[in-house]
Amino acid sequence: MAPDGEVTLSKDFIKGLWKENPVIRQILGMCPTLAVTNSATNGLAMGLATTFVVISASTIVSIIKSLVPRQVRIATYVIIIASFVTIADLFLAAKFPSISKALGPYVPLIVVNCIILGRAEAFASKHPVHRAFIDALGMGVGFSWALILLGSIRELLGFGSIFGFKIMGAWFTPWIIMILPGGAFITLGIIIGLINQFTGSRTVDTSCH
Amino acid sequence: MEIILIFISAAIVNNFVLTYFLGICPFIGVSKKVETALNMGMATTFVMTLTAAITWLINTYILIKFNVPFLEYVAFIITIASLVQLVEMFIRKVSPALFRALGIFLPLITTNCAILGLALFAVLREYNFIESVVFGLGAGVGFTLALVIMAGIREELEFMDVPESFKGAPITLLIAGMLALSFMGFAGLLSV
Numbered sequence: 147m148a149p150d151g152e153v154t155l156s157k158d159f160i161k162g163l164w165k166e167n168p169v170i171r172q173i174l175g176m177c178p179t180l181a182v183t184n185s186a187t188n189g190l191a192m193g194l195a196t197t198f199v200v201i202s203a204s205t206i207v208s209i210i211k212s213l214v215p216r217q218v219r220i221a222t223y224v225i226i227i228a229s230f231v232t233i234a235d236l237f238l239a240a241k242f243p244s245i246s247k248a249l250g251p252y253v254p255l256i257v258v259n260c261i262i263l264g265r266a267e268a269f270a271s272k273h274p275v276h277r278a279f280i281d282a283l284g285m286g287v288g289f290s291w292a293l294i295l296l297g298s299i300r301e302l303l304g305f306g307s308i309f310g311f312k313i314m315g316a317w318f319t320p321w322i323i324m325i326l327p328g329g330a331f332i333t334l335g336i337i338i339g340l341i342n343q344f345t346g347s348r349t350v351d352t353s354c355h
Numbered sequence: 356m357e358i359i360l361i362f363i364s365a366a367i368v369n370n371f372v373l374t375y376f377l378g379i380c381p382f383i384g385v386s387k388k389v390e391t392a393l394n395m396g397m398a399t400t401f402v403m404t405l406t407a408a409i410t411w412l413i414n415t416y417i418l419i420k421f422n423v424p425f426l427e428y429v430a431f432i433i434t435i436a437s438l439v440q441l442v443e444m445f446i447r448k449v450s451p452a453l454f455r456a457l458g459i460f461l462p463l464i465t466t467n468c469a470i471l472g473l474a475l476f477a478v479l480r481e482y483n484f485i486e487s488v489v490f491g492l493g494a495g496v497g498f499t500l501a502l503v504i505m506a507g508i509r510e511e512l513e514f515m516d517v518p519e520s521f522k523g524a525p526i527t528l529l530i531a532g533m534l535a536l537s538f539m540g541f542a543g544l545l546s547v
Contacts, residue, residue, distance in 0.1 A: 173524045176379035177468045221436060228429040236425065251475040254428050258468040260380060327374050328536035335521075335528030342520035 155280050162284025168261045169292035169334075170341055175261040179293060180330040181252050186309045189297025191245045193290025195234045195253060200262045200289075201282040202230045204270035208278035211271045223266040224257070231256045261285060299333055300324045358489050360545060361482075365493030368544055371469050372501040373535040375476075378469030382502060383527050385460070392506035396499025398457040400492065402442060402464050403473055406435055407491025410474040411484050431474045439465045469498055504534060 168174045178196065182188045203226050214222050235253045238246040246253065256262070265285055270278035298308050304324035306314035323329045371377045378399070385395045410431055418424055443461045447454045464470060473494050477487045508530055517526050 173383060174380075176383070177376045177472075180379065181376040221433070224432050224436060225429060228432050232425055232428050235428070251472060251479060254475055255377075255468050255472055257428055257432050258466050258471050260466055263466060323536070326535075326539065327376065328532045328539070330376070331528045331532030331535055335525045335532060338528070339518070339521040339525035342525065343518075 155277065158277050158281045159284040162281065162286075162288040163291070164288070166285075167288040167292060168264075168285055169289060169296075170338055172261075173338075174264060175259045175289060177255055178252050178259060179289075179296065180327075180334060182249055183293055183297040183300055183330060184304065184325045185248075185301045186294055186297040188245070188248055189293035189295075190290065190309075191238070191242070192249060192252065193286070193293045195238065195249075196256055196259060196261070196289055197283070197286025198234055199227060199230045199256050199259075200265055200286045201279060203227045203262055204265050204278045204282035205275060207266040207270040208273060208275045214271075219271065220263070220267070223263055223271075227262050227266070228257045261289060296330075296334060296337065299337075300329060304329065358485065361486055362489050362493040362496075364545060365490050366497035366500065367538070368541045370497045370501055370538055371472070371494045372498055373531065373538045375472065377472040378467050378498055381463060381467060382505060382531070383524055385463075386502055386505040386527070387509055389503060389506045389510060392502040393499065394456050395460045395463075396495070396502045398460045399464055399467065399469065399498055400495025401457075402435075402439060402461075403470060403495035403498070404488060404491040405438060405442065406470050406474055407477055407487045407494075408484070409438060410434055411477060411482070411487040414478055415484075427475075427478070431471060435470050435474070436465050469494065501534070505530065 162168070164171075166172060169179050175196070178192050182192045203223070206226050207223055210222075231254060234256070235246070238249070238253060265278075265282055269281045273281070302308050302313060303321045306312060306318045306320055321329070324333065365371070369375065372379065372382050381395060381399070386392050413430055413434055414427070418427055418430060439461055443454075446457065446461075473491055477490055480490075482490055505527070509527065512526065512530075521529070
């Protein structure tokens with residue numbers, strides 16, 4: 147490997163954390179982002195499940211990239227992703243039944259999370275395995291921290307706690323709106339807007355495609 | 356009566372976009388003009404109703420019959436992808452005019468989480484065939500409604516003085532939040 151191999155790898159990782167963060171910069175994977183972040187724990191669980199799927203799927207896609215005919219590549223990627231989502235779903239249901247129940251149908255919906263298909267198509271299908279792995283890891287971690295941030299804010303204001311630990315005293319009146327659907331949209335909108343304000347950049351207005 | 360309740364619940368009270376956060380990508384991406392929003396909504400409603408019918412058949416006569424529920428996600432996503440492809444070919448053949456209006460939206464629908472979400476919810480709630488189809492239709496109408504309302508607001512927004520850093524996705528999310536709050540008012544309509 148070239149001497150600058152290390153630099154490329156760390157770049158592949160870091161871009162997912164901030165510069166190309168799937169939630170804050172690319173506005174991808176909105177359904178799970180908004181739906182499960184009524185508590186920090188749920189955000190963390192969804193982040194980890196998605197990270198697992200994106201890493202596994204990207205790695206496999208990168209390994210088999212020369213075997214897949216172009217015309218059926220998307221279908222192939224989707225089936226690979228769906229298989230890993232099934233694994234993650236069964237694992238959660240077996241080991242963490244309460245979290246699995248809280249996330250409900252949003253675990254299977256990881257299949258249509260555009261981040262995963264996006265990484266498979268845009269990165270893993272064009273790069274060697276180790277880079278695909280690191281890129282997916284970066285995206286997964288970037289996605290997770292955004293979910294935990296959103297979940298923590300909503301849980302703090304909606305229940306007065308973070309990860310289930312009481313933070314606010316008895317004087318605090320919970321803002322019910324924060325744990326309702328409206329609160330999810332508003333919180334995320336404000337977070338993205340403020341980040342744009344402070345970094346002086348604008349989100350790329352991509353939809354998933 | 357039950358059927359009407361399912362329809363109203365899916366379309367308005369438990370709106371897919373504003374309550375379940377399904378189909379947010381097109382909601383943000385394709386909501387700049389009312390006309391495109393309406394076409395996208397109709398294409399989605401059409402595919403949703405079909406999907407509800409076909410995934411019900413697949414779930415009942417294949418997955419349950421052969422006792423392979425763990426194949427649910429793989430089976431559903433393949434069904435949806437091939438269904439969208441078929442619908443696209445069919446419309447192109449039968450009505451070129453309709454194809455021009457809906458054609459570009461059809462491929463986008465495959466990765467619309469609302470479609471897979473619909474199939475999963477229908478299984479989860481153990482609807483029968485008719486209920487599933489009505490649920491699909493209702494969800495589609497609800498999706499169209501949310502999309503068109505949002506597009507109408509965004510057309511007006513063009514003339515507003517939105518802070519630079521809130522243009523695009525952030526302001527859309529804020530508006531969606533307020534829409535979600537107002538849709539909560541419908542919750543008193545029925546208790547499903």
